[in-house]
Amino acid sequence: MAGNSRDPGRSVTARALGVLTAFDIGHTRLTLTEIARRSEIPLATAHRLVGELVQWGALNREGDGRYAVGLRLWEIGLLAPVHAELRRTALPYMQELYETTGENVHLAVRDGLEAVYVEKLTGRRSAPIISRSGGRLPLHSTGVGKVLLAHAPAPLVHEYCEQALLRHTPYTIVEPGRLGRELQAIRQRGFAQTSEEMTLGNCSVAVPIRDADGGVVASLGLVVHSVRAELPKLARPLLPAAEAIQQRMREHEHADSSD
Amino acid sequence: MAGNSRDPGRSVTARALGVLTAFDIGHTRLTLTEIARRSEIPLATAHRLVGELVQWGALNREGDGRYAVGLRLWEIGLLAPVHAELRRTALPYMQELYETTGENVHLAVRDGLEAVYVEKLTGRRSAPIISRSGGRLPLHSTGVGKVLLAHAPAPLVHEYCEQALLRHTPYTIVEPGRLGRELQAIRQRGFAQTSEEMTLGNCSVAVPIRDADGGVVASLGLVVHSVRAELPKLARPLLPAAEAIQQRMREHEHADSSD
Incomplete structure (x- = not known):
């Protein structure tokens, strides 16, 4: 290299x-x-x-x-579109999600076979997590990662499943067949969830953020303590936030792409 | 150049x-x-x-x-100490300040004769402001800038006042003598405030963040709508947050500076 x-x-x-x-x-x-x-x-x-x-x-x-x-x-570095466009547009909505839920709020994009965390908002009382902005985490064991994988091109999903999937906890999904069914369910349901698949004691939900053509360009998620988790209920504030971010991204595109 | x-x-x-x-x-x-x-x-x-x-x-x-x-x-770029150390340490406290106040929360450092905004947290209901992370604003007309200028070496303050100070609004302090007295007051009082000196309709308060030797390395501030402003009262949550950030920065230094 x-x-x-x-x-x-x-x-x-x-x-x-x-x-x-x-x-x-x-x-x-x-x-x-x-x-x-x-x-x-x-x-x-x-x-x-x-x-x-x-x-x-x-x-x-x-x-x-x-x-x-x-x-x-x-x-x-902050002029990179993931920061200057995506992160800037999403941050106020992430703030509100943090305010509403008090939980870790994540924004991630896919780079090759990894999820890259563009932003992470966390309070001192949120569940301890290992992500950080600029950090990378797996696609198969995190909420935002599952969303990004579920909407990745089929050959990439195939390539991803071909590699030995790392088992981070006893609950990580490492069987390609089961992961494939999970990705299908994510596409149908509109959101992903994980239950102690990355870190014991933590759960997550995540939703896609789409560009004007409907392609998934990012994922927005929450990571919470398992004991506090009612995952489908947590998806509720995420969906309108993702919708608002998409809408604002498109407005920017039409106005002036260089902001 | x-x-x-x-x-x-x-x-x-x-x-x-x-x-x-x-x-x-x-x-x-x-x-x-x-x-x-x-x-x-x-x-x-x-x-x-x-x-x-x-x-x-x-x-x-x-x-x-x-x-x-x-x-x-x-x-x-995110590995720069302003991000990897200062911003990472400060973010949870900034989150809490945002949660408590609902106002714009700023973290800035001085680079030469300018304030550089390391982080800005804002909600959709906060006062509209022109700062952004990675952006630069003047030292004499912003809350965080005044704190950084008040604690800069004397020759730099002299150099700063020697240049023609830009009048952003009718309330910007542009007379070197008056600015000098203001900086003195900031050092005595422990926080800076501005009243429509950068943007009409906005006020701000800011406090210093010090390193282990007592040197001011950053400033933490709030920007609010003038109509909502009770500035000395706003300084109250800032002071313990700055204290906590300082404390955590020192712990990191002792533990492992490369975190």
């Missing part, structure tokens, strides 16, 4: 961007040596590239001499 | 990153021609660099052939 190999043929751009791949959620602050090692770039090259990235604002040198992703890169 | 000039001497890295500067909140989707023009890079060079950026996931080619910031760059 580009950015992760000592490939002398790869472009300077790929090498510079490769430096950034040294960072992940477990490693947000790194020394120059750690950057070189983790991105598999010779120290002298890493030194020069890091200097250029710092000068541009993609990286920042912190008080302790370590490097972190810089404010400028963060600002440019 | 690097990335914005036709400088043949600048590095390939700077040129590649320069492509990204073509994007801003008013221009989230661009054609190749627009990218070349806006980043002042010859079309052939832009073509090659955009190709490399797409391959890496920094840019994405959308259905209509235009380019947008990609999911991968967005994910890496």
